[in-house]
Amino acid sequence: DxxxxxxxxxxxxxxxxxxxxxxxxxxxxxxxxxxxxxxxxxxxxxxxxxxxxxxxxxxxxxxxxxxxxxxxxxxxxxxxxxxxxxxxxxxxxxxxxxxxxxxxxxxxxxxxxxxxxxxxxxxxxADGDAMELELMAKLLDTERQYHTKLNRKGIYEALEKCFETSSRSPEEAIANAHRKRELKEAAAAGDVAKVKQLTWSDLKFGDSPDS
Structure with a gap:
């Protein structure tokens, strides 16, 4: 399933x-x-x-x-x-x-x-874009949750988490996970050239290796 x-x-x-x-x-x-x-x-x-x-x-x-x-x-x-x-x-x-x-x-x-x-x-x-709907709903509702708190500490981290988990399409998110896996394997194997290649790819396409 x-x-x-x-x-x-x-x-x-x-x-x-x-x-x-x-x-x-x-x-x-x-x-x-x-x-x-x-x-x-x-x-x-x-x-x-x-x-x-x-x-x-x-x-x-x-x-x-x-x-x-x-x-x-x-x-x-x-x-x-x-x-x-x-x-x-x-x-x-x-x-x-x-x-x-x-x-x-x-x-x-x-x-x-x-x-x-x-x-x-x-x-x-969102016009049919499920990920865009999810991201907007998360951002709006996260703001709503913190709106009722006296101490709003942590709101920026919570909003950042929304982008980390919901701003990519499924295809982009899965591809990013594969790049992170390949980077970890290359680092473990001491493959400096592969690490540089993957790190450059992350910078080029706007992805942080830690994202």
């Missing part, structure tokens, strides 16, 4: 591994978490299964819970606070499947400066 997963690991960096398939060795990205689309898909499937059981199972089994309200609340928090997906899809998905509003037990969960209207504006601006 690699096509359903992010090309980056959970913290946004591309990690490579050697894959040996039928004697052919290739260096490929380690698949990361499921993408937004597929996370919503699996949530729907779980809620649909829960509703089906509650509707059709014998009376003594109709109170079965496959996913608790507390678990749903934590998923929502992760999507909002860590994924910066302030379109806040979980309550919508929950209502579509169950026909009921989602009652989030987390204090202040329904209070946010950003919402679906702002998300739709960013989608229009």
């Amino acid at each position: 690699r096509d359903r997963r992010d090309f980056r690991r959970i913290h946004g960096n591309v990690q490579l591994f050697e894959r040996n398939k039928n004697g052919e060795v290739s260096v490929e990205p380690i698949p990361g978490p499921y993408t937004k689309k597929w996370r919503e898909h699996w949530l729907r499937r779980v809620l649909e299964a829960q509703e089906t059981v509650r509707r059709t199972a014998p009376p003594e089994m109709r109170d079965i819970t496959l996913i608790t309200t507390e678990e749903l609340s934590e998923i929502r928090r992760i999507w909002l606070e860590e994924k910066h997906e302030f379109d806040d899809r979980l309550p919508t998905v929950y209502r579509e499947i169950t026909g009921k509003p989602f009652q989030d037990p987390r204090p202040g969960a329904d209070q946010s400066l950003l919402g679906l209207d702002e998300w739709n504006i960013l989608e229009d601006l």
Whole structure:
């Protein structure tokens, strides 16, 4: 299911591994978490299964819970606070499947400066570019998170992290990870010429060896 997963690991960096398939060795990205689309898909499937059981199972089994309200609340928090997906899809998905509003037990969960209207504006601006949408959403929501803090120390580092993880296309990010791997291998082997070549390539195309 690699096509359903992010090309980056959970913290946004591309990690490579050697894959040996039928004697052919290739260096490929380690698949990361499921993408937004597929996370919503699996949530729907779980809620649909829960509703089906509650509707059709014998009376003594109709109170079965496959996913608790507390678990749903934590998923929502992760999507909002860590994924910066302030379109806040979980309550919508929950209502579509169950026909009921989602009652989030987390204090202040329904209070946010950003919402679906702002998300739709960013989608229009991104014009189908998923990485551009992600970067704009991260930057805007990171500023929102620090806006509510008395001490804004660390905001510049947080914004820089947004660019590090979301400013490249998948192809560019994977190519950069390969260059970093090759540079590390060349340095370990003492191949000065290769190190100079790769370092010059990084400077030429605007990539830092540490980025």
